[in-house]
Amino acid sequence: MTQTPSQADAPTPSRSRFRTTLVRVLVVQVVALTLLGLLQAVYNVRP
Amino acid sequence: MHWINWAIVVAYLVYVVVDGVRRSKDTDTISGYFVANKSLSWWVVGLSVMATQLSAVTMIGTTGQGATDGIRFVQIYLGLPIAMVILGVTLVPLLHGSGVYTAYEYLERRFDAKTRSLTAFLFLLSRGMSCGTILAAPAVVFSAIFGLPVLWSVALIGIPTVIYTMIGGVQAVAWADVKQMVLIVVALIAVMAVLIVQMPVSPDEALRIAGSTGRLQAFDFSFDMNETYTFWSGVIGGTFLMLSYFGTDQSQVQRYLTARSVDEAKSSLLMSAYWKIPLQALVLLVGVGVFVYYQFVRPPLLYNPAHETAVVAARGADYAALQGRYGEAFTLREAAALAVADADAAARPTAMDAFRAREADVQAIRSEALALAGDVTGEATGDVNYIVPRFVLSELPIGLAGLFIAGVLAAAMSSIAAELNALATASVIDFYRRWVRPEGTDAHFLRVSRGATAFWGIFACIVATYAATLGSLIEVVNQFGSFFYGSILGVFLLAMVPWARGWGAFVGLIAGMTVVGFVNFGTGVAYLWQNVIGAVVVLAVGVLLSLLRRAPTAG
Numbered sequence: 001m002t003q004t005p006s007q008a009d010a011p012t013p014s015r016s017r018f019r020t021t022l023v024r025v026l027v028v029q030v031v032a033l034t035l036l037g038l039l040q041a042v043y044n045v046r047p
Numbered sequence: 048m049h050w051i052n053w054a055i056v057v058a059y060l061v062y063v064v065v066d067g068v069r070r071s072k073d074t075d076t077i078s079g080y081f082v083a084n085k086s087l088s089w090w091v092v093g094l095s096v097m098a099t100q101l102s103a104v105t106m107i108g109t110t111g112q113g114a115t116d117g118i119r120f121v122q123i124y125l126g127l128p129i130a131m132v133i134l135g136v137t138l139v140p141l142l143h144g145s146g147v148y149t150a151y152e153y154l155e156r157r158f159d160a161k162t163r164s165l166t167a168f169l170f171l172l173s174r175g176m177s178c179g180t181i182l183a184a185p186a187v188v189f190s191a192i193f194g195l196p197v198l199w200s201v202a203l204i205g206i207p208t209v210i211y212t213m214i215g216g217v218q219a220v221a222w223a224d225v226k227q228m229v230l231i232v233v234a235l236i237a238v239m240a241v242l243i244v245q246m247p248v249s250p251d252e253a254l255r256i257a258g259s260t261g262r263l264q265a266f267d268f269s270f271d272m273n274e275t276y277t278f279w280s281g282v283i284g285g286t287f288l289m290l291s292y293f294g295t296d297q298s299q300v301q302r303y304l305t306a307r308s309v310d311e312a313k314s315s316l317l318m319s320a321y322w323k324i325p326l327q328a329l330v331l332l333v334g335v336g337v338f339v340y341y342q343f344v345r346p347p348l349l350y351n352p353a354h355e356t357a358v359v360a361a362r363g364a365d366y367a368a369l370q371g372r373y374g375e376a377f378t379l380r381e382a383a384a385l386a387v388a389d390a391d392a393a394a395r396p397t398a399m400d401a402f403r404a405r406e407a408d409v410q411a412i413r414s415e416a417l418a419l420a421g422d423v424t425g426e427a428t429g430d431v432n433y434i435v436p437r438f439v440l441s442e443l444p445i446g447l448a449g450l451f452i453a454g455v456l457a458a459a460m461s462s463i464a465a466e467l468n469a470l471a472t473a474s475v476i477d478f479y480r481r482w483v484r485p486e487g488t489d490a491h492f493l494r495v496s497r498g499a500t501a502f503w504g505i506f507a508c509i510v511a512t513y514a515a516t517l518g519s520l521i522e523v524v525n526q527f528g529s530f531f532y533g534s535i536l537g538v539f540l541l542a543m544v545p546w547a548r549g550w551g552a553f554v555g556l557i558a559g560m561t562v563v564g565f566v567n568f569g570t571g572v573a574y575l576w577q578n579v580i581g582a583v584v585v586l587a588v589g590v591l592l593s594l595l596r597r598a599p600t601a602g
Contacts, residue, residue: 021317022132029128032324036121036265043258044265045399 048193048440052449059230059453060207063460066226067211067219076489080216080496081148081472082304089311091221093318095465096293096302097326098224100319101231103185103459104432105330106451111431113334114341117262119276121327123575126285130293131320133286135313138294138539143304143312148476150300150539157542159549160481165556166538167477169531170297171470175503178466179510185459186511188432191353192440201511204459209504212464213497217305220464227457234454235329237447238439242336245442246343252388253339259387259399260406262335265328273571284575287582291536293319298469337438342384344442348373348413350433354420361423369419373412380405463507471499530567533578534559537585544586548593555589 074080087095112120147153151170155163186200193200211219246253257263267277274280293299293316306312348370349355358366383402390398417428439451475496480487537559541547563581566572572580 021314021321022135025128025132025317025320028321029324032328033125036118036328039118039254039263040265043254044261044263045259046261046264 048448048452049445051445052452055446055449056453056456059456060203063223063226063457064207064211067215067223070211070215070219070222074216074218075493077148077475077492077496079218080493081468081476082301083216083218083221085143085305085307087218087221087305087307089306089314090318091225092303092306092312092315094228095221095224095305095461096299096315096319097322098228098231098458098461099298099302099465100292100323100462101228101326101458102181102462103455104181106231106234106455106458107185107188107432107436109327109330110334110337110435111433113262113331114338114434115334115431117257117260117335118265118328118331119267121265121324121331122267122276122278122281123285123288124323124327125278125281126283126287127289127323128320129282129286130289131316133290134294135316137543139303139312139316140309141542142300143306143309148301148304149297149473150295151297151473151477154538154542154552155481158538158547158552162538162549162552162556163477164481165553166295166535167473169535170473173531174296174298174466174470175506176510178463178470178503178507180514181462181466182459182507182511183514184432185455187514188436191351191433192436194353198512201508204456204463205504205508205511208460208463209467209501209508212467213500213504216496217301217468220461220468221302221305223464224461227461230450230457231454232326234451235326235333238333238435238443238451239329239336241443241447242333242340246336246340248339248343248385248388253336255395256339256342256384256387256402257335259402260338262338272576273573275573275575280573280575284573284577284579287533287536287578288575291532291578291582295535295539296469297473298465301469301472302465334435337435339384340438340442342381345374345377346434347437348416349420350430350437351420351428352433352437354424354426354428354430358416358420358423362419365419366416369412369416373409373416376405376408376412380409467500467503467507470503471496474499474503530563530577531556531560531581533581534563534585536578537582537589540582540586541589544590544593546593546597547589548596550596551589551591551593552585554592555585555587558588559585 073084076084078084109120142150142153145153145156147156149167151163151167154166182201182205186197186204189195189200189203190197195203211223243250248256254263267274268279269277270279271277272280303312303315306315347355348366349358380402383398383405386398387395387402417430420426421428436452436455439448443451475492479495479499480492484491534556538552538556541552541555559581562584563577566577566580567574
């Protein structure tokens with residue numbers, strides 16, 4: 001059976017999971033680094 | 048330790064071994080034993096990757112570092128998410144898709160047998176020794192705290208790990224990692240919760256006290272190549288370090304070779320990228336919490352109980368005098384810490400100056416006590432690794448202390464099991480099957496693999512038992528390991544250059560390690576940058592030699 005282009009290009013479940021995970025990674029990193037930066041900015045005093 | 052805490056530890060050890068042995072039923076082929084027939088889900092592999100990287104040193108050493116130095120160590124992991132994304136689109140598809148058992152096997156397909164054998168040999172050399180030191184660090188602390196001979200502590204951690212790794216192969220290792228990772232995170236969160244509940248000041252005041260000593264400096268944006276932990280060394284040097292660790296070290300590569308597909312392997316690495324920085328921040332903040340807690344509850348003058356006992360026995364009068372001064376200095380520091388907590392914005396700078404001066408007084412007395420311990424015992428006296436275990440055993444409620452000790456054991460075992468599994472795989476696949484007996488049945492290779500796991504397990508236990516006496520030799524070996532980490536990464540990067548050839552890779556690898564050796568001994572360049580230097584030298588030399596070799600043919 002011939003595959004249409006749209007079927008051929010459709011991402012597999014694991015591939016779409018990879019993309020979703022990648023976006024989540026970026027979000028978690030930005031949140032974590034922002035929180036650490038805020039912790040430093042608000043509380044830290046360089047002796 | 049209370050019997051309930053011991054019961055928790057024993058229950059954990061029995062469960063890990065029984066569950067590991069149960070997993071052995073699917074490992075009757077070398078594909079099952081070494082790569083779980085590529086059948087594991089991304090989240091299992093992801094947790095296994097994280098558990099492998101998180102060793103007992105993280106639980107006792109890094110938390111202690113948080114207490115003494117603050118959270119700036121977190122910068123070393125800034126490159127990890129970047130490295131994971133790069134690996135996801137480069138080496139992971141290459142290695143997983145090529146059907147190899149080891150990363151070094153791929154190098155023979157791409158270059159030649161000598162490059163494969165050299166990189167595999169370097170892996171066996173460095174990881175064989177480091178496996179012993181990974182085992183030694185918690186064993187030495189346990190033996191000092193519980194008064195056990197070092198051999199017993201080594202056996203407590205080593206024997207169960209060798210049993211389930213040898214019998215169950217990579218499946219047992221990966222599934223044990225999953226449970227161990229959960230246990231580690233639960234233990235860390237429990238300690239943090241107890242700290243928050245038992246702290247005599249509010250979290251806001253606690254952070255103010257910690258911040259006044261500079262312990263909440265997460266980022267240092269200065270560009271100083273001699274400074275180990277800066278934002279830039281973390282982002283650039285850290286990326287190269289993580290690329291080489293997760294991309295070329297068999298103990299990590301073998302984790303994601305077990306994934307069902309290339310995409311699941313990529314997702315497993317991203318899972319680690321997800322959680323590493325928050326988890327590492329939690330580890331360090333537990334240490335910072337212990338530091339603040341000990342402003343209000345008098346900590347021991349020497350955290351290592353074995354050293355304390357030896358000093359009391361040999362120089363009791365001197366130690367008692369130090370204890371008297373320490374008590375007075377602690378009382379003054381406690382008052383100064385409370386002043387920081389209570390001060391309004393205007394009075395805060397003065398209160399912080401006073402607190403820092405009192406903290407310096409306390410640390411000066413501690414330094415005298417450590418020097419005294421050095422004189423008496425003749426051993427290294429750094430006691431960073433003992434701070435959190437002492438806190439856990441004296442301050443945590445019954446049950447939670449056992450949970451934390453089980454967490455430390457879990458962290459040690461998960462790392463050691465992955466190392467043993469990887470060492471056995473490289474020994475059998477890259478040497479035995481490659482050079483000694485290319486033809487053989489799966490049953491034969493399985494027997495040899497189990498024997499190799501047992502051999503490396505016994506080797507690690509011997510190194511760990513003698514680690515305290517080997518001292519500087521162990522440090523040299525560990526330092527030697529860092530010489531070729533970046534260089535091996537350079538070989539794998541070179542593999543992606545289409546015109547690179549085996550001769551260039553082999554000579555480039557030797558050149559990279561040599562240059563890093565000179566940089567290490569001849570300059571003050573921090574080790575994170577040495578990974579960058581090693582990789583770049585291998586790439587440059589390898590590409591140049593490959594082009595030179597190609598030139599006559601092309602002409």
